[in-house]
Amino acid sequence: MIKLDGAISPANTLFVLLCFEGPDVYSTAGGLGTRVSELSEALATQGYTTHLIYIGDPYKPAIEHRLDGRLILKRWSQWVSKYYPNGVYDGEEQKLYDYNESVPYHIFSDIVRPAASEGKTVVILGEDWHTAEVMCRTSDLLHWFGLRQKVLMLWNLNSLMSLNRIDWGRLNFVTTLCTVSKYMKHKMWELSVNPLVIPNGIPTRHLNPVDPQAVERLRAIARRGDPDRFFLFKIGRFDPDKRWIMAIEAVARLKDAGHPVTLFVRGGIEPHGADVFRHAYNRGLQIQDVVAQRPNLEQCLDAIEQAGPADIYNLRFFLPEEFVRTTYAAADATLANSGHEPFGLVALEVMAAQGIAVTGSTGEDYAVSFENAIVTETDDPDEIVGYLLYLRRHPEKQEQMRQASQVTARQFLWDRVIDNMVGKLEFLARKQNIVLSPSSMMDVETESHMHEQVAQEVRVPSKSAGYNA
Template identity: 85%
Template sequence: MMKLDGAISPENTLFVLLCFEGPDIYSTAGGLGTRIAELSDALATQGYTTHLIYIGDSQKPSVEHRIEGRLILKRWSQWVSQYYPNGVYDGEEQKLYDYNESVPYHIYSEIVRPAAAEGKMVVIMGEDWHTAEAMMRTSDLLHWFGLRQRTLMLWNLNSLMSLHRIDWGRLNFVTTLCTVSKYMKHKMWNYSVNPLVIPNGIPARYLQPVDQDAVTRLRAVARQNDPRRFFLFKIGRFDPDKRWMMAIEAAARLKESGHPVTLFVRGGIEPHGADVLRHAYHRGLVIRDIEAKRPNLQQCIDLIEQAGPADVYNLRFFLPEEFVRVAYAAADATLANSGHEPFGLVALEVMAAQGIAVTGSTGEDYAISFENAIVTETEDPDEIVGYLLYMQRHPEEQERIRQGGYRTSSQFVWDRVIANLVSKLEFLARKQNVPLLPIQANAALHAPSAPQISNTKPASQAEEKVAEKHGV
């Protein structure tokens, strides 16, 4: 067995991240896009050369360098995306085919082979079901050319969608499976696999103080001259898993019991949104739709103030980060009360803004009820109502929860999550006997000779011929 003298560092390790979603607006449909954009940014900021390969905006450069050249964005399948302008999942199957056919050869010829020649290790991480096939093909290709032992391959699960399309036996054999919470780990046991848990993270900038003048103003607008009025906020896709009906019903019951409420909602374009708003209307809640085009923080507050009194404000526009954080801090509670939440990123962002998150009890491993959040155990709207009324009677509890949540969020900044990741990578390197030597010893390591591939474009004919020749 080769002695592993070194530790993982930017000098001897680089990262390749595979994901359908990415940092482009075109490429972001939910939390996955946020996760991969922030993870890649944090890795590069720490000094690691990081390649992010994702389904990119066809109108942007195919390759873009950021963070002093260490973060390399590779917008894949742009020739397909130009026919599907409505976002990353428009033309999903066509993009998936192209991704699977071309990404493995690019990783082998343009990333792993040069890195191995320099004695460096490559960590390849795939995200969710879309990348499972590409990860398996990449492992096979690297094995064929004698480079598999120069890589660590991890595949991470954030969502339960389309798991029936995964060859679990093969994927578990060629990669180390990971997920984002103990809840998801237990869900994956149903597929006879036992993943490592590496949690999600938040950017360190989220720990910066929120604009208190804006908090005071937004809270005054939401209270509508009634200091007893509850101010609630809910943001997320219009998906039944997010328990929108529970939130709407809780607001209606508060109003019926003599406790007025203002609820800001920001959903998506999903059909369930019509059911949610219809239920709010039938329960007697006054709804106002607010539309805008890319307003800033103060313009968002102006729009709400000018809309007039209401119980539910349906914010039908992109919310800037500054406004979202102010809303988290100003609200009496943000209803992140999902029935299925792999990790609970929204609740953690609420905590970082010193807000109060009402969570479900699935993937939010970090949430402790009435210590750093309010944790709901049932689907009963009266559970939310009861907890809100209790906090209204005990304002000292509100401040304690806000401070406890902030302390918790500081433990999940990306720098700490990456430290957790690196510790697991070093464990895997030892287990898999992947050579991990100090940078000065790298010159002794050389990649095996392999057929030259001069065409760097995805799925080129040259690459296909190499694959056919060697039976890959």
């Protein structure tokens, strides 16, 4: 492969990802933790040295090296987290203060300065509102020491939470703003900013074939001896934006019309769950709770089979990935019919398993109705009912959609997303007059008085940095 000057490569570029969430169980509260874990791993797999700085488990090593040392996990604010054992957002404000105060100095002294001395470019990517302030402070610090022009700084928006806490003028000035879909780009226009779009991704393992025997067994369990019984699945937080009530009402209307349904649901602990099950009960749907203790795929199937007949099976246990992917493939459709979805990762995972996703029409840029998914454009439950009955009448369309859905998912593998991101980074490097070449060295001040000044002014407290004394 011919390498051209000006191309970003592992030889001349390293990455720093900033995020509250991360790969630890303590650090994962939703899709954000999954995103940064998979993105950082994909970057390191491609050969890039990648630092992931996040609020980590206080009882795990402060620094952990993976993938032959290319992926460096840095569990920040561990000394704070010891006082807040209930996960990443327990003690949120205290952790945020410590993160903002200490991370910029660590990035400058331990990452950017050494990289610049080796002629390497550093890409810093911050995720969501928690990192907005730290990105600004890091930019200011690098500017003070004459290194800001050597660093590409991007800040990515995944959700609309706490946007009022961001100084948009300052953040837009010191970073390149990004988001995950055209829908979110248009939402950000309302804030008088115009971000670049870099989509989310999925890991390659999501394209692995699903066990066909497990698929057939699950279908048999769900249909309870009735081959015409619809088998549907819905997974996600109990949030009104996910349109749970719309999904439940669609199930009830199908049943009322003489089309029995089995619906598997996996929600969270959010209060809206009570509204969802109340509506199901009031519509005459039979609900069966299913419990298990950290089961594998076979144990999941056994637990559901033994639960007895019902319209809705409330899966009140941790769902292993193998079971989720099997359910995506086995179900007639997975209801990912959100009214607000920044990107729609669940629907893309359904497609990867050759399932049929019922999406909303917000951030799901990849979904084309009746080509690779079913796209709902209203909050009318009859829209779901009508589309499912259409597919029942046209089984050949179902198979076409299942094939097309995996083709779509393949376009959003993390390796493809990273190619997209690198293209944008090379554009930004040109705008910033950064010379990207393995053979050239960046001009960096190396006079001894600078190092003495840095040694005096830069002190990263061991507790704040998360390092165990």
